Amino acid sequence: SQITRSFQFNLEWTEVSRLCHRKPLLTVNGKYPGPTIAVHEGDNVVVKVTNLAARNTTIHWHGIRQLRTGWADGPAYITQCPITGGQSYSYNFTVIGQRGTLWWHAHHAWQRASVYGAFIIYPRMPYPFSLPIQADFPIIFGEWWNGDIDAVENEMMMYGSGPNSSDAYTINGLPGPLYPCSNKDTFVQTVDRGKTYMLRIINAALNDELFFAVANHTLTVVEIDAVYTKPFTTTAIMIAPGQTTNVLLTANQVPDSTGVFVMSARPYLTSLFPFDNSTTIAFLKYRDTTTKQITNPIIPNNFPLHNLPKMEDTAFATQFSNNLRSLASAVYPCNVPKIIDKRAIITISLNLQDCPANQTCKGYLGKKFYASMNNQSFVRPLMSILQCHYQNLSTTVYYNNFPEKPPHTFNYTGVDPLTVNLNTEFGTRLLEVNYGTNLEIVLQDTNLLNFENHPIHVHGHNFFIVGKGFGNFDAANHPAFYNLVDPPERNTVAVPSGGWAAIRLKADNPGVWFIHCHLEEHTSWGLAMGMIVKSGSGPNQCILPPPQDLPSC
Ligand code: C2O
Ligand code: CU
Numbered sequence: 001s002q003i004t005r006s007f008q009f010n011l012e013w014t015e016v017s018r019l020c021h022r023k024p025l026l027t028v029n030g031k032y033p034g035p036t037i038a039v040h041e042g043d044n045v046v047v048k049v050t051n052l053a054a055r056n057t058t059i060h061w062h063g064i065r066q067l068r069t070g071w072a073d074g075p076a077y078i079t080q081c082p083i084t085g086g087q088s089y090s091y092n093f094t095v096i097g098q099r100g101t102l103w104w105h106a107h108h109a110w111q112r113a114s115v116y117g118a119f120i121i122y123p124r125m126p127y128p129f130s131l132p133i134q135a136d137f138p139i140i141f142g143e144w145w146n147g148d149i150d151a152v153e154n155e156m157m158m159y160g161s162g163p164n165s166s167d168a169y170t171i172n173g174l175p176g177p178l179y180p181c182s183n184k185d186t187f188v189q190t191v192d193r194g195k196t197y198m199l200r201i202i203n204a205a206l207n208d209e210l211f212f213a214v215a216n217h218t219l220t221v222v223e224i225d226a227v228y229t230k231p232f233t234t235t236a237i238m239i240a241p242g243q244t245t246n247v248l249l250t251a252n253q254v255p256d257s258t259g260v261f262v263m264s265a266r267p268y269l270t271s272l273f274p275f276d277n278s279t280t281i282a283f284l285k286y287r288d289t290t291t292k293q294i295t296n297p298i299i300p301n302n303f304p305l306h307n308l309p310k311m312e313d314t315a316f317a318t319q320f321s322n323n324l325r326s327l328a329s330a331v332y333p334c335n336v337p338k339i340i341d342k343r344a345i346i347t348i349s350l351n352l353q354d355c356p357a358n359q360t361c362k363g364y365l366g367k368k369f370y371a372s373m374n375n376q377s378f379v380r381p382l383m384s385i386l387q388c389h390y391q392n393l394s395t396t397v398y399y400n401n402f403p404e405k406p407p408h409t410f411n412y413t414g415v416d417p418l419t420v421n422l423n424t425e426f427g428t429r430l431l432e433v434n435y436g437t438n439l440e441i442v443l444q445d446t447n448l449l450n451f452e453n454h455p456i457h458v459h460g461h462n463f464f465i466v467g468k469g470f471g472n473f474d475a476a477n478h479p480a481f482y483n484l485v486d487p488p489e490r491n492t493v494a495v496p497s498g499g500w501a502a503i504r505l506k507a508d509n510p511g512v513w514f515i516h517c518h519l520e521e522h523t524s525w526g527l528a529m530g531m532i533v534k535s536g537s538g539p540n541q542c543i544l545p546p547p548q549d550l551p552s553c
Helices: 149-159 314-322 385-390 520-524
Strands: 004-018 021-028 037-040 044-051 059-062 088-094 100-106 116-122 135-144 168-171 188-191 196-203 210-214 219-224 227-234 236-239 244-250 260-267 280-286 342-353 368-373 376-378 425-427 430-433 438-445 454-458 463-470 492-495 499-506 511-517 528-533
Touching: 037 044, 059 088, 100 196, 100 244, 116 135, 116 196, 135 210, 149 520, 168 260, 168 280, 196 236, 219 236, 236 244, 236 314, 376 528, 385 511, 438 454, 438 492, 454 499, 463 492, 492 499, 511 520
Parallel strands: 004 044, 037 116, 135 196, 188 280, 342 438, 376 425, 430 528
Antiparallel strands: 004 021, 044 088, 059 100, 100 116, 135 168, 196 244, 210 236, 210 260, 219 227, 219 244, 260 280, 342 368, 368 376, 438 499, 454 492, 454 511, 463 499, 511 528
């Protein structure tokens, strides 16, 4: 019989101080990071969100499939109108066929800077690995801004580039001793010698892919995006915003007199210019060691920390992601579509716009950044697309004619002038597919302004990464090398900078689903699109009716 688990989320302002800066922060229940939600596979989950902050908001349950319950997915103006100040909305959904670590975050403006937390789904069956787990704990990466996040976002939109880094990366909301005033703001996890722990690692940072390592200890990867993987052991992981990774760590080392080992995270970037290179650290503390007062170890930023790759270590990042494989066992089979009905080739690009007269622009070459998919820069409407779609409203709010091929041919092998795609269209066009379509999407980075991988997130579906590479996708040759046996299954893929990734999914969840870069900056600039999955004619192939308390615009 099904269990309903209910939670109350109050969105409220809370005074928080980090780095000697105190400011009111948007939080859930006064917590930063927000509360952990823990449920079991198969549970019905009801989270009542009450907005006490007089600031429009929505919450997204990142990676939860929301089968037939798109009304509970959360992205503002895609599946719902925002919850306004004083209003409540109950997100009501069932966790079907998923287990592991996911997370939740605000999906309106840049609110997820402080409104995020872990979403843990305990399995009904034993873990498919034999090591007994002593305990599990979340390791959540985030970013802290000394200033007001709305101001950062506004500057970004207005000047076509803002302060391109936060003031600190954080682990479980704490920057750690490499940052000013942060000795006390250091996360410490205590472990017992000889025991094995599961670290539920979540990258909730807004704009950076990160490397993570624990000094002297290896990490065994067992799950990504709430899907079991073939276990493999590594000295560090790479994790993109939106992604989650479960690793096992055995406390089998002998600490020195400090009693602690450093856990550290810093960005992975393909170009060192012009980003933040700072490092957040936390401590793994052995219980049986008499610990001295931990004081600032005075490690300079970008100092080689044990096991932590260099910021520009693309070889490590590539090798790490090549090691990820679905478990593909009898109990947890890999359901990758072997045959596809449709292939859409979608370019992902940053673009530059001339600076409007009488304005100052802070983007590259004094221009203004924006971003696009297939040269469509996504504009959010001011109505809920799902609602319009459900009510069959013929509107001018959105169109279902997203181009399946790039409308502009980029010169991938040569160097295009940065102004090459000034013909980008700003609008709200969605890709529409029939229920049950086996869809392949080839995400192709362009050769314009490649600084970093783009973590592309698909709502409402998991997908299989069947192939990826650097340079151009070649439809005549690359598909022959696809992995259709045990490709990694996830909800967010880091598309290699200057390369491509081919993903496959079965469009078996009717509704409207957001697809976007999980670098908040890029989403704001338009690196987003939507997918409409039409209802099928069979039973249970349509979306359920909207809840009574669904907000209206
Ligand atoms: Cu984690 Cu559309 O987001
Ligand atoms: Cu991006």
